[in-house]
């Protein structure tokens with residue numbers, strides 16, 4: 001499938017989600033972790049893992065959340081980096097950024113900043129980020145090499161990357177499934 | 187998911203992009219039932235998966251991976 005077609009499918013599919021995905025949040029995060037997350041973000045969770053359980057987030061870090069979606073991980077990361085740090089929540093869909101900003105407001109976090117951009121071309125200076133986090137997003141890009149190069153560029157030397165993502169085995173799924181638009185978006 | 191890499195390719199791409207100290211912390215099998223939790227996977231595609239994928243693979247159509255890495259010091263290749 002052509003790279004632009006994949007991006008269009010992904011944009012359209014994520015823009016159209018209107019049902020609650022709280023079951024995803026409750027499957028991956030503990031009640032203690034979710035205690036400080038607003039319902040609105042829990043209901044929009046599209047995570048594929050709990051990378052923050054392994055992420056070494058220090059107070060004061062500048063964190064980039066690549067493909068923030070409804071904001072669940074941006075909120076959790078902003079709480080851990082604290083008022084001396086900040087989270088830049090990046091997504092290419094304005095509606096996702098609005099949800100993330102509203103969720104941050106709801107819990108009184110003023111260290112979450114949103115950024116409308118594509119992860120293949122991150123509009124941030126090089127070495128400006130301490131930690132890139134991303135959950136269920138990189139697999140959606142038709143240009144993964146470019147995305148990882150962008151992550152490396154914006155991270156300072158020694159900067160951290162903490163990712164949860166889907167991978168596949170060597171044995172391919174049937175072509176009817178691999179060519180279906182829903183599997184390119186999900 | 188259709189564009190997802192194998193773990194080997196993912197780690198290799200991380201190395202090439204300038205990351206070191208790459209650690210895979212968790213690998214969790216993702217079943218068709220797990221995918222059904224996400225609205226992106228419509229009833230139609232879930233049904234298609236249940237029909238076309240062999241029963242022994244329905245429990246593991248993908249793997250959820252958790253990886254951490256550090257940006258190596260020094261010059262990055264373009």
Ligand SMILES: C[S@@+](CC[C@H](N)C(=O)[O-])C[C@H]1O[C@@H](n2cnc3c(N)ncnc32)[C@H](O)[C@@H]1O
Nearest residue numbers: 014045046047067068069091092118119135136
């Ligand atoms: C599977 S959701 C994950 C959202 C969030 N990380 C979470 O765990 O709930 C993928 C998100 O990535 C965004 N996205 C997909 N492709 C993108 C791209 N090329 N650039 C920026 N954002 C993208 C989508 O709009 C969506 O919000």
